[in-house]
Amino acid sequence: MLNLVSIYRWIRVIKMGFKSLWLHRLRSLLTVLGIVFGVASVIAMLAVGEGASQVAQEQIRKLGSKNIIVRSVKPSLEQKATGQRSRAIEYGITWEDATRIRSTIPDVEVLVPNRIIRDVVWNTQWQIDGQIVGTVSWYPEMRQLQIIEGRYFNESEVLSVKNVCILSLNTIARLFPNGSPIGRSVRIGSDYYKVVGIIEDEGGVGTSTQTQSFLTQSAGNNLREEKRGSIQSIQEGMGRGDNRKATMTTPNYRVYIPITSAQKRFGETLVRRTTGTFEAEKVELHELIVMVNKEDRVEEVAKVVDNILQKYHKQRDYELTIPLELLRQAERTKQIFNLVLGTIAGISLLVGGIGIMNIMLATVTERTREIGIRRALGARKRDIVIQFLVETIIMSGTGGLMGIGLGLFVPYLITYFASMPTIIRLWSPVIAFGISAGIGIIFGIYPALRAANMDPVEALRHE
Amino acid sequence: MGSVDIYALRGIDIEIEEGEFVCIMGPSGCGKSTLLNILGCLDKPTDGKYYLNGCDISYLDDDTLSDMRCNYLGFVFQSYNLIPQLSVIENIEIPLYYQGISPNESREKTIEMASRVGLAERLYHKPTELSGGQQQRVGIARALVNNPLVILADEPTGNLDSKSGKEIIDIFIELHRQKKTIIMVTHDEDIARNAERIICLRDGLIENDERVYRG
Numbered sequence: 224m225l226n227l228v229s230i231y232r233w234i235r236v237i238k239m240g241f242k243s244l245w246l247h248r249l250r251s252l253l254t255v256l257g258i259v260f261g262v263a264s265v266i267a268m269l270a271v272g273e274g275a276s277q278v279a280q281e282q283i284r285k286l287g288s289k290n291i292i293v294r295s296v297k298p299s300l301e302q303k304a305t306g307q308r309s310r311a312i313e314y315g316i317t318w319e320d321a322t323r324i325r326s327t328i329p330d331v332e333v334l335v336p337n338r339i340i341r342d343v344v345w346n347t348q349w350q351i352d353g354q355i356v357g358t359v360s361w362y363p364e365m366r367q368l369q370i371i372e373g374r375y376f377n378e379s380e381v382l383s384v385k386n387v388c389i390l391s392l393n394t395i396a397r398l399f400p401n402g403s404p405i406g407r408s409v410r411i412g413s414d415y416y417k418v419v420g421i422i423e424d425e426g427g428v429g430t431s432t433q434t435q436s437f438l439t440q441s442a443g444n445n446l447r448e449e450k451r452g453s454i455q456s457i458q459e460g461m462g463r464g465d466n467r468k469a470t471m472t473t474p475n476y477r478v479y480i481p482i483t484s485a486q487k488r489f490g491e492t493l494v495r496r497t498t499g500t501f502e503a504e505k506v507e508l509h510e511l512i513v514m515v516n517k518e519d520r521v522e523e524v525a526k527v528v529d530n531i532l533q534k535y536h537k538q539r540d541y542e543l544t545i546p547l548e549l550l551r552q553a554e555r556t557k558q559i560f561n562l563v564l565g566t567i568a569g570i571s572l573l574v575g576g577i578g579i580m581n582i583m584l585a586t587v588t589e590r591t592r593e594i595g596i597r598r599a600l601g602a603r604k605r606d607i608v609i610q611f612l613v614e615t616i617i618m619s620g621t622g623g624l625m626g627i628g629l630g631l632f633v634p635y636l637i638t639y640f641a642s643m644p645t646i647i648r649l650w651s652p653v654i655a656f657g658i659s660a661g662i663g664i665i666f667g668i669y670p671a672l673r674a675a676n677m678d679p680v681e682a683l684r685h686e
Numbered sequence: 687m688g689s690v691d692i693y694a695l696r697g698i699d700i701e702i703e704e705g706e707f708v709c710i711m712g713p714s715g716c717g718k719s720t721l722l723n724i725l726g727c728l729d730k731p732t733d734g735k736y737y738l739n740g741c742d743i744s745y746l747d748d749d750t751l752s753d754m755r756c757n758y759l760g761f762v763f764q765s766y767n768l769i770p771q772l773s774v775i776e777n778i779e780i781p782l783y784y785q786g787i788s789p790n791e792s793r794e795k796t797i798e799m800a801s802r803v804g805l806a807e808r809l810y811h812k813p814t815e816l817s818g819g820q821q822q823r824v825g826i827a828r829a830l831v832n833n834p835l836v837i838l839a840d841e842p843t844g845n846l847d848s849k850s851g852k853e854i855i856d857i858f859i860e861l862h863r864q865k866k867t868i869i870m871v872t873h874d875e876d877i878a879r880n881a882e883r884i885i886c887l888r889d890g891l892i893e894n895d896e897r898v899y900r901g
Contacts, residue, residue, distance in 0.1 A: 231789050246771050596767045599728060600828070601756025601784040603749050679728045683767065 240614040254582040255622035257575025258662065262626025262655040263633060265568035269651040270634035272564055274644035276557040283553060285367060285425070286546035289332075291513040291525045293320075295506050298538040314540035315506040320532060324513060328527055330520045335365050337510040338485045340493065344478055345410040346398045353394060353476040355411060357485020363422060365514060373405045373420030381481040386488075388416035391424050391477040409478070414488050416480060425477065521547045569658075575622070576662035583615050583670035594674050595682025604675040611674050615667025616660060623659030627652045694720035695731070696890040702869065704835070707862040709878040710871045712887035718871045719840065721887070725869060726761060726838045727754045739835060756784050760829030762839035766821040768813040774824050775800065775809040781832040799827045803857060819850030826857055837861065839870040843877060855880055 244251040286292065295315025321336050337358045344353035356362075360378045363370060376387045388409060395404055404418045492505045515524045525545050532541055587594070594607055630652065634645035694717040702708055710718050723729035724736055727743055736743050739758055743751065760781075761767075768777045775796055782792040800806055803823040813821055822842060829837050839858070843851035859880055862868055870881065878884050879898065886894040 229786075232783070232786065235783065243771060592767070593769050596769060597780065597784075598752070599726070599755060599761050599767075600781045601752055601832075603752040603784075605749070606784060680723050683728075683763070 236609055236613050237617070239610065240617045244614060244617060250582065251618060254579055255618050255625070257578040258572065258619050258622030258659050259626040259629060261568060261572035261575045262623050262659050263629035264571055265565070265655040266627065266630025266647065266651050267633040267637070268564040268568055269561065270645040270647045271637060271643060272557065272560050273646040273648060276553060276560070277646055278644055279553050280550060283546050283549045287366065287514065288547045288550060289515050289518050289521060290546055291515065291521060291528060292544040292546070293511040293513065293528065293532070294542050294544065295509050296540055296542050297504070298540045312503070313505040315508060316511050316532070316541050317507040320535065321508065321511055323531055324528055327531060328524055330515050330517070330524050331513055332516040333361065333365060333514040335359055335362055335512040336482060336508045337512070338482060339509040340485060340489050342411050344394070344398065344476070346407070349398050349400070351394065351397045351476045353478050355485065356477055356479045357482040358479055359482055362479065365512060366425065368425065369423045371421045371423055372403065375420055375422070376481055381483055384483040384487050385481060386414060386416045386484055387419050387481065389420040389422050389479040390418055391422055393424050394476045394478060395421055397476065411478070412488065422479065518547065521545060572658055572662060576619070576666040579615060579618055579663070580666035580670060583611065583667060584673070587611065587670050587674040591677060591682045591685040594677055595679050595685065598679035599683060607675040608671045611671035612664070612667045615670070616663035619659045619663030623656045626659065627656060630655065694890055698892055700885065700892065700895065702867065704867050705865045706883055707858070707868045707881045708870070708883045708885060709881035710869065710885050710887060711873070711878055716887040717890040718887055722838055722840055722869070722871055726759055727751045756781060757832065758835040760832065760834035760837045762825050762829045762837065762842045764841040764844040766813070766825045768821060768824055770813055773810050773812060774805060774816070777813065777824055778827045778831050780828060785832060795831055799831045803827045817850070818846050819853055822846060822850070822854050823857070826854070836867045836869060839868065841872055842870065843872070843874065
């Protein structure tokens with residue numbers, strides 16, 4: 224059936240459609256605007272939604288999808304009993320917990336124990352309220368953080384309790400406003416630490432677009448097996464003492480030092496002074512990151528970890544964070560978000576479609592006589608249906624294309640002026656265009672059928 | 687529903703031979719238009735039979751009726767009924783388009799037909815740019831382009847001054863000489879005198895059916 228003549232007929236029908244739409248340019252344009260804005264809003268909304276969820280997912284992914292993060296939390300019961308000032312509050316995860324987790328769960332690949340202490344960091348006259356992270360040498364690999372300059376401390380430095388430190392980018396900006404800090408020293412309390420490297424800022428609260436550019440997708444899967452064994456040795460090489468201040472708050476100005484040094488220089492009992500009163504607390508580990516060998520084992524391992532901890536902790540002085548779970552939640556949220564946006568955009572497309580149908584009905588009435596003439600000269604009903612349907616589809620199709628143009632442009636403006644990240648997926652313009660073409664067919668059928676079912680005699684008599 | 691069925695035609699029995707030039711006359715409301723619509727396959731009789739080229743059209747579906755109009759009939763209307771947004775050549779081409787004739791052949795035939803009615807110079811004009819007589823010639827060209835068995839003309843000179851009307855009638859006389867079958871509805875007895883057969887209708891019945899002999 225698809226011979227040259229029928230192709231020619233189609234071309235003519237389409238040409239004719241364009242011609243009669245062009246005859247009423249303004250009317251056609253106004254009719255199509257509904258579809259234009261509908262399609263543009265579908266694409267723009269999806270782009271904004273996608274951009275927002277991408278940022279959230281990126282932050283969660285930086286925590287590591289194979290990781291389980293265990294944090295020490297001050298138990299709430301103890302907090303109410305503020306009367307016992309003399310005694311240091313003892314809570315949180317211990318080295319013993321870490322060893323237990325490592326030895327009982329075979330799926331655990333790597334453990335990262337951290338002590339996080341808040342203290343003032345000095346470089347001659349510059350000072351910041353920094354967050355000192357006592358950690359192990361494979362921490363950056365685990366958190367997928369990039370070393371920007373210099374190096375991270377190595378295992379032997381950890382074992383020999385060296386006073387070395389790595390500063391995060393934002394710390395450098397405040398502490399060393401002029402010149403590279405490598406090889407120079409910072410002072411924390413009464414101890415000096417040699418700066419050996421610069422590391423990118425960690426995700427989370429203080430994420431800036433600058434840090435995102437340093438992002439790498441490479442997973443920390445090249446962590447060597449031997450690291451599993453080294454926790455024991457760190458623990459053995461740990462000195463004991465007691466010292467001053469620390470609290471856990473939002474991450475910002477970070478300074479990384481070997482965990483052994485943190486243990487030795489700051490001790491285990493940390494005192495916080497707040498206007499008049501002071502609190503002392505004894506926390507062995509502030510954070511323990513457990514990396515599981517396979518992503519699909521994460522949730523099971525998390526349960527086991529929780530069970531182990533529950534057994535040895537009388538009160539719930541720890542909390543588990545599973546980035547994978549957060550990621551799944553983020554994905555669910557995104558789905559709901561997309562559904563809501565899609566519905567709104569769909570309604571606007573529906574309104575646009577009704578507008579098209581309305582105009583097509585008016586057009587059909589206006590061209591009743593033409594329909595009568597065509598029928599008298601041999602047009603079948605089908606020919607009339609096709610003629611009007613093609614006109615509607617041309618309108619909604621052109622509207623769709625214009626909408627895609629606008630929809631690709633708007634997210635660019637949003638990113639430029641509101642500095643919100645937007646991501647346009649290939650399928651969103653495709654879907655939007657498909658919907659608009661579909662609307663052309665659905666809302667074009669009724670007017671076209673009405674045109675075709677007119678009585679030719681009546682139609683010819685129509686004024 | 688408050689409407690009363692009115693029978694525009696009651697028991698009409700006629701036979702029109704190939705090559706005849708028939709005029710249908712009668713006062714308003716006598717059923718001329720209804721008869722022409724039935725002859726033109728635009729309407730079906732509520733009762734009775736109509737054979738066109740040996741085909742009983744009362745049994746045909748809408749699509750086949752369309753095809754009959756497309757292949758066997760040519761219409762000339764009183765008010766020309768040209769499509770205003772199309773040019774002369776496009777208007778003439780419409781029946782060929784629905785016949786599904788190839789573009790080149792269709793163009794060729796159209797141009798030939800336009801020159802036969804003296805519109806070779808006006809092919810790309812819009813109908814509104816033409817005089818009434820010229821518009822009716824476009825209408826005739828359109829009716830002839832598919833080489834129909836019968837040409838049905840509904841008061842083709844009704845909207846024209848006498849001079850243009852004369853020109854149009856001359857075209858019909860010429861067509862008759864070429865053995866075309868012509869059925870024309872008219873009020874004008876002078877025009878009817880050109881036909882070889884005059885059928886007078888009154889109240890849906892044939893009042894008079896006479897052959898005119900010229901000589």
